[in-house]
Amino acid sequence: MNTTNRRTFLRTATAAGAGMILTPQISKAGLSKKIKDGEVNIAFIGVGGRGRGHLRRAAMTEGVKITAFCDIDPIAVTKTRKILAELGKPEAEAYSDGEYAFEKMLQRDDIDGVIIATPWLWHTRMAVATMKAGKYAAVEVSAANTIEECWDLVNTSEETGMPCMILENVNYRRDVMAVLNMVKQGVFGEIVHARCGYRHSLLNIKFNDPLKFGKGATGEARWRTLHSLKRNADNYPTHGLGPIAKMLDINRGNRLLYLTSTASKAVGLKDYVEEKGGVNHPYARLPWKQGDVITSTIKTANGETIIVTHDCNLPRPYSLNFSVQGTDGITDFDSDHRRIYVEGISEEHKWSEFKAWQDKYDHPLWKKYEEQAAGSGHGGMDFFVTREFINAVKEQRQPVLDVYDAAAWSSVTPLSEASIAQGSSPQYFPDFTRGNWIKRKPVKFE
Numbered sequence: 001m002n003t004t005n006r007r008t009f010l011r012t013a014t015a016a017g018a019g020m021i022l023t024p025q026i027s028k029a030g031l032s033k034k035i036k037d038g039e040v041n042i043a044f045i046g047v048g049g050r051g052r053g054h055l056r057r058a059a060m061t062e063g064v065k066i067t068a069f070c071d072i073d074p075i076a077v078t079k080t081r082k083i084l085a086e087l088g089k090p091e092a093e094a095y096s097d098g099e100y101a102f103e104k105m106l107q108r109d110d111i112d113g114v115i116i117a118t119p120w121l122w123h124t125r126m127a128v129a130t131m132k133a134g135k136y137a138a139v140e141v142s143a144a145n146t147i148e149e150c151w152d153l154v155n156t157s158e159e160t161g162m163p164c165m166i167l168e169n170v171n172y173r174r175d176v177m178a179v180l181n182m183v184k185q186g187v188f189g190e191i192v193h194a195r196c197g198y199r200h201s202l203l204n205i206k207f208n209d210p211l212k213f214g215k216g217a218t219g220e221a222r223w224r225t226l227h228s229l230k231r232n233a234d235n236y237p238t239h240g241l242g243p244i245a246k247m248l249d250i251n252r253g254n255r256l257l258y259l260t261s262t263a264s265k266a267v268g269l270k271d272y273v274e275e276k277g278g279v280n281h282p283y284a285r286l287p288w289k290q291g292d293v294i295t296s297t298i299k300t301a302n303g304e305t306i307i308v309t310h311d312c313n314l315p316r317p318y319s320l321n322f323s324v325q326g327t328d329g330i331t332d333f334d335s336d337h338r339r340i341y342v343e344g345i346s347e348e349h350k351w352s353e354f355k356a357w358q359d360k361y362d363h364p365l366w367k368k369y370e371e372q373a374a375g376s377g378h379g380g381m382d383f384f385v386t387r388e389f390i391n392a393v394k395e396q397r398q399p400v401l402d403v404y405d406a407a408a409w410s411s412v413t414p415l416s417e418a419s420i421a422q423g424s425s426p427q428y429f430p431d432f433t434r435g436n437w438i439k440r441k442p443v444k445f446e
């Protein structure tokens with residue numbers, strides 16, 4: 001078959017395959033209530049920076065009532081009340097009496113879905129309690145910290161019939177969705193390799209100014225920095241892996257098989273502390289565990305390889321470092337530069353401009369909701385991720401990013417940790433679908 005014919009064949013073949021893409025369904029048996037007239041009640045656990053973003057978007061969505069929210073920080077509670085008042089929405093009851101106040105909130109009957117945006121160590125505990133209370137759960141990234149927690153999410157969702165969505169907003173980035181379309185329509189032929197990562201200097205997030213983290217600090221410095229002190233792992237894999245996993249149909253005809261991870265030395269946080277606080281600052285003597293650059297290579301059941309990078313402890317520009325490569329072409333797309341090469345169309349050995357491809361393969365969701373998305377967080381993608389959870393609750397269906405995605409993507413953290421600790425030895429992903437990945441069909445983003 002010549003190149004053009006092969007590409008045409010692949011495009012036709014995948015377009016025919018695309019006909020098999022399903023709208024996600026849920027067995028009605030597991031559902032505790034019927035949603036009347038498209039009205040849903042949404043509640044929140046954790047209304048810090050991220051939780052308040054979701055809350056604002058949810059409050060502005062037609063048919064959504066915010067009935068309750070929970071946060072242990074009185075400042076976060078006050079700010080949340082202010083948002084609801086500014087938007088002219090009814091007051092919601094606040095639960096802030098201790099770290100387990102969320103359990104009391106979950107006893108309410110007037111909650112259909114709960115958005116969880118707390119520090120990582122709370123995610124699974126809160127999502128499990130939410131599902132056990134008969135409510136849809138949505139949990140920020142990453143969803144779980146250990147393999148046991150990944151299984152807790154899956155087991156609880158299956159036992160209760162309650163969905164658990166991972167709130168991976170990067171799956172909704174405009175270029176990511178266009179490349180997803182290109183992959184599905186065979187532009188790159190058969191996919192062989194992909195690259196992604198979270199390369200974002202978090203130095204001024206991990207430490208307050210003046211230098212502080214942990215108890216008494218504010219924002220993510222209160223909790224996130226401790227993970228770099230105690231664990232040598234890629235503890236934030238899903239912004240990169242989520243989008244690539246959907247392109248490769250992970251858990252739906254394909255699955256993550258094993259990974260090997262390698263960590264560089266850990267000197268970035270010490271260097272930052274010494275620059276800001278001097279070489280005698282007590283933090284400069286801390287034994288930081290997390291390697292500054294952690295590189296994991298994943299092998300999938302269908303034979304693709306994926307390189308995932310974690311790089312947050314050094315000064316550097318923001319980059320998710322995406323690349324997707326197949327038998328007919330390749331694209332590199334990052335926030336500040338995008339390029340593409342398609343065999344037979346691009347000039348031989350030279351990159352082509354991405355813009356025309358972006359326009360041609362722009363996802364229907366973006367075309368439809370461009371105006372509404374504009375101005376919402378992270379270039380518009382946050383609009384879509386909050387919307388998908390609310391729609392899943394309204395329509396009583398599984399979200400497109402489901403509990404198996406939450407478990408598989410989040411499991412990179414403990415698996416990378418084990419691999420690094422054992423000299424980059426291979427670590428096998430549990431099959432969270434219990435074999436069902438062989439027959440589960442891809443689902444549409446709509």
Ligand SMILES: NC(=O)c1ccc[n+]([C@@H]2O[C@H](COP(=O)([O-])OP(=O)(O)OC[C@H]3O[C@@H](n4cnc5c(N)ncnc54)[C@H](O)[C@@H]3O)[C@@H](O)[C@H]2O)c1
Pocket residue numbers: 045046047048049050051070071072073076098099100101102117118119120122140141142167168169219220222378
């Ligand atoms: N998807 C994204 O782009 C994105 C962006 C930022 C943060 N996040 C994720 O969102 C989550 C929250 O991050 P953030 O930046 O809002 O952090 P944050 O520290 O600003 O907010 C966390 C909130 O949780 C509250 N909290 C802690 N323990 C609690 C408990 N037991 N009960 C109730 N409330 C509790 C804190 O008081 C705080 O208000 C994290 O998982 C983070 O990784 C995702």
